[in-house]
Amino acid sequence: MPPVLDIDQIVKKFGNFTAVDNVSFQVEDGKFFSILGPSGCGKTTLLRIISGFLEPSSGSLRIRGEDMAGIAPNRRPVNLVFQNLALFPMMNVAENIAFGLKRQRCPAREIESRTDAMLERVGLTGYGPKDIAQLSGGQKQRVAIARALVVNPSILLLDEPLGALDLKLREQMKIELKKLQREVGTTFIYITHDQSEALVMSDTVAVMNDGCFEQIDTPRNLYESPASSFVAGFVGEANIFSAFVESQDPELIVRTSTGLVMRATAMQQMEGRECSLFIRPESIILMPDDNLEDLNRFELVVEAILFDGSNTKILAMQGDSEITVALPQNQQFAHIAVGDHINAGVHVDGCKCYSGEMS
Amino acid sequence: MKSKVSSGLFIFLTPVLLWLLLLIVIPHIELLLMSLQGESDLGEPIWTLSNYTAFFTESIYWYTFVRTAVYALLVTVLTFAVTFPVAFYITKVVPVRLSGFLTILLLVPFWVSELVRVYGWMILLRESGVINHFLLQLGLINQPVEMLYNDISMIMGLVYTSMLFMVVPLISSLEGMDDSMIEAAHDLGASKFVIFFKIVIPYAAPGITSGSIVVFMLALGNYLTPNLMGGKNSLWFTEQIYNEFIASFNWNQGAAFGFLLLLLSSCIIWIGLKLGRQQLGKALS
Structure with a gap:
């Protein structure tokens, strides 16, 4: 048919x-x-x-x-x-x-x-x-x-x-x-x-x-x-960074224009050094367990808390990069306040990298 | 608060009420009384219905009356037939920025008075006129043809002078129509014919009604155009009234005719509204 x-x-x-x-x-x-x-x-x-x-x-x-x-x-x-x-x-x-x-x-x-x-x-x-x-x-x-x-x-x-x-x-x-x-x-x-x-x-x-x-x-x-x-930018929310490829072998490592170095997953063939990095707000884990593997770890400074019920997010700085992080729905992170320094991490799978400059 | 509102309303209504009372109601009462008066054999004023019975017994009055009504209706229909495609073209076919310009082009001739425009037609159509001149030059005719002073030229002149009053309400009602409504009908399987009669015409109905009422009244009460373009044979009812008032100096008879004309136009408009299932207030708002 x-x-x-x-x-x-x-x-x-x-x-x-x-x-x-x-x-x-x-x-x-x-x-x-x-x-x-x-x-x-x-x-x-x-x-x-x-x-x-x-x-x-x-x-x-x-x-x-x-x-x-x-x-x-x-x-x-x-x-x-x-x-x-x-x-x-x-x-x-x-x-x-x-x-x-x-x-x-x-x-x-x-x-x-x-x-x-x-x-x-x-x-x-x-x-x-x-x-x-x-x-x-x-x-x-x-x-x-x-x-x-x-x-x-x-x-x-x-x-x-x-x-x-x-x-x-x-x-x-x-x-x-x-x-x-x-x-x-x-x-x-x-x-x-x-x-x-x-x-x-x-x-x-x-x-x-x-x-x-x-x-x-x-x-x-x-x-x-x-x-x-x-598609990564249009469908759903994402933190988007323009970045450069540091090395591709054995795994992809990129440095964002604000200086953050990340292990990332290549979503397509990387051509040239310029690339863009997409991280969804919910794939960032706050206070990750030390035993978790394949995690990019960094420290965040809380800038603002964007309360929106089940869709609450925090706006945080990592060096010069602004990052949006979705808060889990349980009240686990209810104590976070503006100005707090917290550890965070994001799994390699959650750092998606596309070739070329972002449009 | 409430009394304030009503006193404000009264202030605004006063000019309107005065206007209606002084210029419409009082003269009409006067005319009504006049139409019911006559002279006895001795020349003394008496109350009589003879002015009205004269209308029904003299066949020429009757004939003029019916003829005027039928031709005024014909003018209305023709004006609609001529202006609807124009209004549709201006509002739906050409790009929006052009439609304003085209509307102005349409209105420009109406800045000139009706008298001048009718004379314009006469210059074109008369025996020694422009059209005859060209036809003679081209050798299409040997003798100049008189194109004025017949029913066709009279009707044409009336349609021409009434066009504006039909096209403006049509444009404004079609302008409000969403193009996607036509597309939706097309999409649901309607042919162009069905779209026109089931969607466009019903949508424009209030505009058509108000335009038709105005054109009909203007045609019915027009004196200038039938007189100039139809000449002596025009037999327009307003001329009959004019003759009674001015030529025969029979004001009583003229007043009766005036009332009959008023009755006629009211009846025909009422029937038209019933047939079109339109409401007067809705159509004119």
């Missing part, structure tokens, strides 16, 4: 500017696939190519094995949930949802039953006769998703649909979306610049930068072994 979406060497140019640069990937049926990247990386262009609003400059796009070249958006088995939702304000909730079904010339009774079923699925039973203006942000969100899902697309495309919601609601919608996707089994392609949305919901995440895919992987792999310095 062919993958539901097969994109092969898609390029999209606007004049001299290449928005999407030779991207190839496949999405399997029923997966939650996210495209994660900073604004302006070309992810929306890619989405519009898949939905048919833009034609690629070159390359091919197949949906369920069928070539989509020259097929207009209204004839593609793909539906889009717009960033600003684009609900029709002159129609009520039920009419909005029924819009796509009416275009397929479904019998009236089927339209009604499918609309009701969809409303129930998104938790808006009985909201059919309401006006769009009467709904809250989260409810509008659900209507937009229901409107696109009700026509049974092969792929549902979502263009940063949670962007306009407040934080609490966003967290809640993340979970709901993931649940909904699992229930309906439709392939979701989700565009976002928010790494937490991508990591929480997706089966697979593609990280996009400057029109190219940097890495396509599971959220865990993306976080734990980023393939490039861009």
